[in-house]
Amino acid sequence: MRILLVEDARSLAEVVAEGLRDQGMAVDVACDGLAAAAKLDLNTYDVVLLDRDLPGIHGDTLCQMITVRDDRAMVLMLTAAGEPGDRVSGLTLGADDYLAKPFHFPELVLRVRSLARRRPGARARVLRAAGLELDPVRRTVVRDGHPVELSVKEFAVLEALLHARPGFLSAENLLERVWDENADPFTNTVAVTVGRLRRKLGGPPVVLTTPGVGYRVAEPDDAGTPQGRRRPDVPKGPGRGSPGPFG
Secondary structure, eight states: OEEEEEOSOHHHHHHHHHHHHHTTOEEEEESSHHHHHHHHHHOOOSEEEEESSOSSSOHHHHHHHHHTSTTOOEEEEEESOOSHHHHHHHHHTTOSEEEESSOOHHHHHHHHHHHHHHSTTOOOSSEEETTEEEETTTTEEEETTEEOOOOHHHHHHHHHHHHHTTSOBOHHHHHHHHSOTTSOTTOOHHHHHHHHHHHHHOSSOSEEEETTTEEEEOOGGGTTSOTTOOOOOOOOOTTOOOOOTTO
16 A cells, blocks of 8 residues: 655654555655645555645645546545535535544554545455465455464565555565655565565465566466465386476
8 A cells, every 4th residue: 555645744744654654555745735746646546645735836736636637536625624614615525524633543553544445446444366365454364274473574575565456566666665755675574575485475485586586476387286286295116297386
């Protein structure tokens, strides 16, 4: 999940961004409306956390700019103006939700995740493939009925790959979706995280790599067996070909 936080109070923006990153979200920060508009032109976001009283381009104008986009993000307005009339006017502008400052951080996290699920084109709540079940709400992963404990980034990588299946995601795609604009494009953090994820998920591998293309979740025809079913070891006899990808 990728978030754009638009907040002119830098200290608050840093605290909120760090907290959301700890929850496994990729967060970009803009401290004025002009910077936010530039980032919206460059990147696709699931949710925009939008302060209303912004320099450069006012938050109300920015909200209207977001809502007319074809692949628009969901908008959560964050503002010190908490009167009912302010909330109504914010929602009238096209905001999808409204949260007055000061706010309770766990409530903010719940609202962000709820908005991401409501975004047009969002997938099913529980993602299933290759014997895996990933629940973004409960933050749980199960393989073949057994729970798997993942770190925040490992969970986010697996969620992104499940959303993308049957397609591939390159390391650059994963950096954009799971990390944020501050991630070093030359780092090996994606490969390291995928390696840890594979070890925790166990065999046969469900996260496959195609050099020069990227990563994807295994499909049934990758091993000639149903998704996620562990195939017993079969010794090679005379004339038997080489084992498949999971052999």
